[in-house]
Amino acid sequence: MYRTHHCGQLRKEHIGEEVTLAGWVSRIRDLGGVIFVSLRDRYGKTQVVFDPTENADLTNEAKRLRSEWVVQLKGTVRQRPDGGENREMATGEVEVFGGSLHVISACETPPLQPEDEFEPSEEHRLRYRYLDLRRERMQRNLQLRHRMLQTVRSYFSSNEFIEIETPFLTRSTPEGARDFLVPSRLHPGQWYSLPQSPQTYKQILMIAGYDRYFQVVRCFRDEDFRANRQPEFTQIDVEMTFVHQDDVLAVVEGLMKQIFIEVLDTEFPERIDRLPYDESIRRFGSDKPDRRFGSELVDIGDELNGHGFGVIDKTIASGGGVVAFRAPGLGGLSRKELSILESFVKERGLGGLMPLRKGQDGNWSGPLGKFLPADRLDVVAEKLGLQDGDIGLVAADAGMRRYEVMGMLRLKLARENDWIDKKVHDILWVTEFPMVEWNEDENRWDALHHPFTAPDPESWNQYRESDPSKIKSQAYDLVWNGEEAAGGSIRIHNSEMQEQVFELIGLSKEEARNRFNFLLEALKYGAPPHGGIAFGVDRMVMNATGESSIRDVIAFPKTTAAVALFEGAPSSVDEKQLTELHLKGI
């Protein structure tokens, strides 16, 4: 037996017991005579004492110990002397008095010290991931990830959902993200594709009558990466039969409540707001609004129109508008700092950025103050909630990008100036998404969610011919702390409707049949109404742990260049392997 207890286990009630511990040496405090060694494992740390007056040979042996050695240790649990307790440690009331010591595995001087107070570079952490993963923070993150998935599985299981696995080697569907392709050995020149999501499979399962399905599943997308995106990522994929949108949302809310209570040990909001897409764009410039701070976008076109400020009047005359928000505490921004902010919005397509603030003389300063009547600006300031020391930031533009870009600026400033209350969790639904958006490059309509999303019937009938941009879909996103945590929709369950939607997004009958024949066919054989949702597990765990990169909640993540630094992937392969796959090296 390697151990009788783990390193986070011993308490007062164990005093007097003979125990065996095994773990990693985390720190050594050699006081010349007595030596203290902290022994660490996944569960915690326990202090071990060696005393030369009681056991000189053993203490001598303990002098050899170094960080990260793996040792087995037998000893007696005893109470720490008065004043020697460590209240920071769960095991801090006791210590193990060393009786015998066995070095299981020595450790070379580690390139990264799990106990280090410094944060090693990410490159280093990924290259020596096994050392990085020993760190308390990473252990905590991965354990929370496990607990969250346990809660997910138990929640769905107890609500009649069953977990069904779907294939990783699938058919390529060129819409959406770029596919990862896998060459076929048995079929020269043919390729499998790794799934971007199990979307069509889960719909087929609904048609097959499985009623309620979920799966914790890996998905693959070959696009460029970010702090919250990896080439492979984990989804909780969910699909339900005979449901309307509200039924799906209710199931999800039940899950989130359980996660908050069981995993986060936090109260869950009474109700989750539902914010229509259009309103979300207007108020936050985003379909994943971060509501943990104010400074919402405000339309101030009406207040400023027709008072002789050329840019504003012209923009409004051409159908545009003026958007502003309050930047609390940034009244002292210098001309130079403002011009950096202005470049930020200019790079993203806006014409400029105007500050709204009072000068030292108490008058409104800058171009707005110069060209517009003070009483108008007072009204605007009131509307924005401007206070002393604040500044209003104002932009006029003809297009919807005025909301999007100002929303980006709002977020950027919030992050840089610490406006976000990290202790608060904010969860809401964004609903009533448009069905399609115009694709300038390809001159056609694109599905905003995916082409299996059911339209809202009323707007479909009303706008299908006249203005498809006004068609709403039955899609919904769950937004958690400004991050898309889950997205889903009610699906089309009728092959004619599905064909009409393919037609709208410019997919010819032949192409549609070629790519999605199995689904179109299945829809003809008794397809029930169904809908579902998929959660981004990595992002959810990131939010739950308060990390700002999903790499910190994934055991073996890739870099932003999609490289696995630890094992070294991707890599070249033998010519022989290529030949078997009917491929030629470049």
Add this chain to the structure above:
RNA sequence: GGGGCAGUAGCUCAGUUUGGUUAGAGUAUCGGCCUGUCACGCCGAGGGUCGCGGGUUCGAGUCCCGUCUGCCCCGCCA
């Protein structure tokens, strides 16, 4: 595809603005001292291709060009 930041001792960083003696600190490592520490303390030693390649210069960590790697953002991500 585009933009930004970074790369100096095993690790975390300073030094680069303004080129100039032997490239520093903390920590880790090694040695010495120290019997109640918990980031133990004190003394000492070793440790450097300043990411890589080229250029300018009497002289480059520092300036210029190229390149690689990591991170962040835009595009992209149905």
